[in-house]
Amino acid sequence: MIIVMQAGATEDQITQVRAELTQCGFDVHESGGPGKTLIVAVGGKNVDGRDFESLNGVGRVLQISSPYKLASRLINPEGTRVRVKNVEIGGAEIILMAGPCAVENQAQVETIARYVAQNGAKILRGGAFKPRTSPYSFQGLCEQGLKFLQRAAEQNGLLVVSEVMDASHIPMFLRYVDILQVGARNMQNFTLLKELGRVNKPVLLKRGPAASIEEFLLSAEYVLSGGNKQVILCERGIKTFETYMRNTLDISAIPALKQLSHLPVIADPSHGTGKRDSIVPMARAAIAAGADGLLIEVHHDPDSALCDGAQSLPPGHLFGLMKQLKTIASSIGRTIAQPVESATAAD
């Protein structure tokens, strides 16, 4: 941390800043030229540098090292592989997680589960508790939805990921799902994150629509610092002035996160765009940029989907996408499971 004192800072003020830093365990060095004092603090506790901005005489506080520690690539330069049963996320194989936006009924989720399994997915996604912007939108089947998901996944050799909206639901989720998803709107629901830090199953953490990369990694740090080391990061689009897409999928965050952190990074091109025509090209782009997996909404009959049908991939498109992804993956030395021969017939 570097503290740039104001032009007219007094000796007393400088002394006080040094004292506060020393108290936090920092080694303190002074630098700068005439009328410009810099206090360089090395080591010390994990502190939020902004807390020092309020000291008298302080001009600016510049943080040199990242405020997250356990999420940093320095912890594990090889990169972390999150293992769930027979699936590994963060290795050479790119993992597809796919399924409906919302679980609607048993038949629907079973049809889609069979379809995505035949096309190479390893993990079934589906919303049972749905965070909806409007209170008048469909809010999900709740526990019944989780049961449908679990059964459909078992029948097709898939794992289950689903969004948990509240810390009080965690015990219920642990009975039905393999990976607990934190939605974008809950990325800074710290009560939820802290509870997930005590859980023995992986957490798929989505980036909030206004979260900087640093804030995103600090939310991962909440889970990691609680003791749960199995966190998967998911880029799903940020809010920008551009409104043509529902969000702007920040593809550049993928290589950035891979460089800054050891955690696996996947992308969600469905929520990231909100437009069916954009899912396939953005899925290709995410893999080309280095993503470890994809989270894609698929619906066998998107026109009658109860929610977000517009951003679901219709039957038949997934097969072609997986073929393209195999080639793209090979360009960077990676692999991805392919559809079974009869998959196209499933349409």
Added chain:
Amino acid sequence: MIIVMQAGATEDQITQVRAELTQCGFDVHESGGPGKTLIVAVGGKNVDGRDFESLNGVGRVLQISSPYKLASRLINPEGTRVRVKNVEIGGAEIILMAGPCAVENQAQVETIARYVAQNGAKILRGGAFKPRTSPYSFQGLCEQGLKFLQRAAEQNGLLVVSEVMDASHIPMFLRYVDILQVGARNMQNFTLLKELGRVNKPVLLKRGPAASIEEFLLSAEYVLSGGNKQVILCERGIKTFETYMRNTLDISAIPALKQLSHLPVIADPSHGTGKRDSIVPMARAAIAAGADGLLIEVHHDPDSALCDGAQSLPPGHLFGLMKQLKTIASSIGRTIAQPVESATAAD
């Protein structure tokens, strides 16, 4: 709702869209010219128009009426006044809510409570549960903090507002606070909002840093539709490309919210800027733009504050601000309580 069909939409597709709309209770009219079909839907259920985007042949969906109903100005053109004991928010009198960012100890909160009461505040604010970006930052005194707040408020004839971070904490909060605050990061914590809809105390709802005005009002709608009609909206800054301030306080949202909704609107210039020097001018701007109140962080010794000292108003500044606000309020026919004679001596 207007549904613009794609150029080549078939008769069958148009018929299906009409059928779906009729099923949702809409009166359906067809319009448009050659090769351009518009389906105009009036009345009907509260639906999310985007759900219709997935129907075959649909080009775009344009929503005419606002998706929120209970939050709309049309419900109560006079404007709602939220009454809490002897304080009314949304009337001619502008209300100051002030206090420390975080409750640190009993002496601190009592000193500040006395100070803000002498300067015209009606409500004491203070964080007992603190949502912090980093898990390594001070997280608050929890229930003990609420007790300190309540005692300090009682001693000084103030009401209490404090942030509740999780639905499970609501019963505890109801014992200590007069207004339950929902923080910006929890604006779309729908589990929390739904629970607050069943509570018999007012809710102060902060705008999320990436929330559009419509999304903000839809979050208010969650509380209102649960039965709790006492919602106060709070603008506290949005995320933009500009990083000089921690957030960009969206002053223009104040008149917009007053026009679109009947709910009282207040502003938080402390979090909205993150810079001490900006609090006073932005507080003046918010009142000039029509805000019904202010939420301001005040600290008697900001240099040693455990959190966010940089955005707290130091002693003495509040007195001058209140004098200025009295004049500004008078320019638009409003009033604001003034410091007692001896207030300056409190510094």
Added chain:
Amino acid sequence: MIIVMQAGATEDQITQVRAELTQCGFDVHESGGPGKTLIVAVGGKNVDGRDFESLNGVGRVLQISSPYKLASRLINPEGTRVRVKNVEIGGAEIILMAGPCAVENQAQVETIARYVAQNGAKILRGGAFKPRTSPYSFQGLCEQGLKFLQRAAEQNGLLVVSEVMDASHIPMFLRYVDILQVGARNMQNFTLLKELGRVNKPVLLKRGPAASIEEFLLSAEYVLSGGNKQVILCERGIKTFETYMRNTLDISAIPALKQLSHLPVIADPSHGTGKRDSIVPMARAAIAAGADGLLIEVHHDPDSALCDGAQSLPPGHLFGLMKQLKTIASSIGRTIAQPVESATAAD
């Protein structure tokens, strides 16, 4: 400037960075702890710190001092007053610049000029060359429009400000206007800015919709470093995710610019909001936040305006606004010219 070397930077790399800095005239100091080298450079030429990011072994470059010099408050802590004939911008008196969005014909501009003069405006604004997003929108009356403006201003004792879109038009503008306006879209038209640096009339520089405060001041620096010291800054709204307004008027930029720079700062609530209902509250907010003046679009018959009628203040509203602004100005020790007795009759 502080250069943070990468963790594994070699002695050779550190030596090269020091050499480059010395060559640019910096005094160089080394700091940091084990495995963490910081190079602190003081003094030196005006350089763009990012140019040093490409040197081998460099991790980050942190600029301590502002990259603008002539625009900095340090140059003139008292604040600069731009004087044009009998008008002074940046003094205690708040200055109103008002007029039509586009000059349409002689009668229109004369009617509006008389109206704004009666209501306290000192400067007549009006577009003769119009930068329009679409090539199919009205593009302005060009030189004829400037002539209309000049005549209408003279008849009413007003000065003229109008937007110059291209460096080649400057000589023509110098014949007709008192202040040359640079539009938001041209804020980084450096050819234009350099030419305006050689001009002997004030420049009103609008902030670009994606320009940071630093970029804005660097554009002012282009004009100042060319020798023209008379620059007026104008906040007119930035692009954000919020689309309810055409732009988000960044009121917080007003006190920030006043603190960082000695140049006068005005606000344009018409373009900043694009909504007629928001002009009056946002004009009040700008003055309350410390703006030195306002640039407001006024039209005597906004419903038939050829461009941007939606953001023009209709007759009668200006009178009421000026009365409110007088009171607000007094709260911070400032003044503003008031409407003449008969002004309301002008409606």
Added chain:
Amino acid sequence: MIIVMQAGATEDQITQVRAELTQCGFDVHESGGPGKTLIVAVGGKNVDGRDFESLNGVGRVLQISSPYKLASRLINPEGTRVRVKNVEIGGAEIILMAGPCAVENQAQVETIARYVAQNGAKILRGGAFKPRTSPYSFQGLCEQGLKFLQRAAEQNGLLVVSEVMDASHIPMFLRYVDILQVGARNMQNFTLLKELGRVNKPVLLKRGPAASIEEFLLSAEYVLSGGNKQVILCERGIKTFETYMRNTLDISAIPALKQLSHLPVIADPSHGTGKRDSIVPMARAAIAAGADGLLIEVHHDPDSALCDGAQSLPPGHLFGLMKQLKTIASSIGRTIAQPVESATAAD
């Protein structure tokens, strides 16, 4: 265009709106239910719908058809191929444009030209006139730089693209370059765009950092409506709240632009990220998303580059990238020229 009248709009107001629309050549239909009047206007002139927002009684104006016509995909559903000598942009072959950020001297540009030609580039890029945020940064070699570029290109069988900053420079540029580039900061320099509409050489138009997709296509429309049909669109990053990258390269704009417009679309991952480590993954992502070409900064010695060295690809990286791009291109049925056998030796 659909005009939604306000709830209380009078018959007179509706009549006036209809009259204005009819005067602009629209076929007008009325629709809506009780107390909700919609006026649907089909056909008519190219108008900016916002101009109708100011009419009395108008609530909102919704534009159905795109405001750009000549840039729309409807004009040429096959897609436009821009041909320059032996190079075609927009066909099956992906085109690489590469070269230094700024032309520094003859030796530098010749070294880089040879290097990029050997690695498969068809077009040499290089800045002779540099738009720099700070007036104190290197501003380019001007005409001398264009001469260096032209000579280096000829020696290596390349075409030349370079940025023109002002309309007055166009005649000079026509002597030296094959494609005239409009920089992001000049995307709405309408004087420049209009002049380029009269030129007989292709224009490479970069998206402004705050330009929506619609605004971008309207700027292309300025050139197209002037008669110049050879426009190449270039995505180069937008301003968002995320500051880790200099800009956020909006990969999703690539498929969106391809769908909305017939014009070729390329991407600039150098300016789009500002970080050397991100160029390669983002170049791959852009091609995977469907870009017709890339504009990449390459420098044989980036550590001593006079500008933007941090965002230049160092020698050796281009060779590997081109190999990866060949595979990615094949996944979507496209090709890209490959490095010559001896290219790696050029490092």
